[in-house]
Amino acid sequence: MKNLSILAAIGLSVAVLFSSCGASNTVKGGGIGAGAGGALGAGIGAIIGGGKGAAWGAGIGAVVGGSAGAIIGNKMDKQKAELERINGAQVESINDGQAIKVTFESGILFATNSSTLSSAAKSSLSSFATSLKNNPDTDVQIFGHTDNTGSDAINNPLSEKRAKAVYDYLVTNGIGGSRMTSEGQGSTQPVADNGTAAGRSQNRRVEVYILPNAKMIEDAQQGK
Template sequence: MKRFSFLGALALSLTILLSACGASNTVKGGGIGAGAGGALGAGIGAIIGGGKGAAWGAGIGAVVGGSAGAIIGNKMDKQKKELEAINGAQVESINDGQAIKVTFESGILFATNSSTLNTASQSALSSFASSLISNPDTDVSIYGHTDNTGNDAINNPLSEKRAQAVYSFLASKGVKGSRMQSQGFGSTQPVADNSTSQGRAQNRRVEVYILPNEKMIQDAQQGK
């Protein structure tokens, strides 16, 4: 398992890139390159607070031109459509179409206070692994989260174990460990109100970010 640290400065530089809502990843990818030079930060981007828990940054340390950005967006569009067919996975584009976020609720993945994958989630993750293997030019970041029930001594290791369980399962299905990393954030990145049962259920989740790797960037710059 790989670990990583926060890169707070990246968020500001990427804020100007988040526009063109409703456009396809291909169009939005081209807009990144043409409008802002497509500067994507090195390393995984900062986790933005404010109760949103959104991860920013593409971890590729490269500059993407307009046409190259469109190529990357097109590739991400195709994989996003594959992933949308997986039961129990919420799939969305991030970074203006140059990356994909997949959210698995803990009710799909785990029993309460457990880091053992249930049978239904193993089926979903097997399909997820197949998509990752058929799209090898990406990196994968896995984030575990909990609600605020209990304390950090419980929530932090539980979130890490859940992220690691997903990492280990994907690796067992043939996804290379060298392209994956995982981390748990405990209850520090809620996406909903922890004062309600519905909100706590949303906060118990695993998020997976699919990011273009250096090879994809280089191929796109060469028009491939």
């Protein structure tokens, strides 16, 4: 029964996402009826977080739709435009426009088998920190990933160190640690073929999710 509920939520999520193709975050945020509710948010949250995103996904889903959803979508549209100007960052809307995913490739952030930030990475993350300061009503989740070269005993702590390196650098640039979390995923979530050098390069990455915090949600419900 539990699996059926999860599949139903995911099915609803996919249907809504495809029906919203081509729309701005503002339009998409307002276009989902309140009936979707927490199930929609939990379904999308579980997809993008490998199951770990369900908790915050449900929080977003509870306010998706109507004017509140449109307000959140509009704010995320504006921050997304800021982030797209950062060198080395791939930016996309998720959760039907009410959250943002930023992917930093390891070629930009780290040398192979290293968790030390390069000068170029620090420059990109400084710009990223500026955007976070300009948009304080968000929470940030940082996930480190590796390719499948080496064992879990190597990859898991390396991915954690990479995520923590980004977390620590953002803290030194004035971003409050209380609004951020960091976590390593090892090699468990590849986005490309580990059988090729190009694919492995894509899999060595850091992903950052920017989510509306409680204040943004409350303000949106009040029409702010």
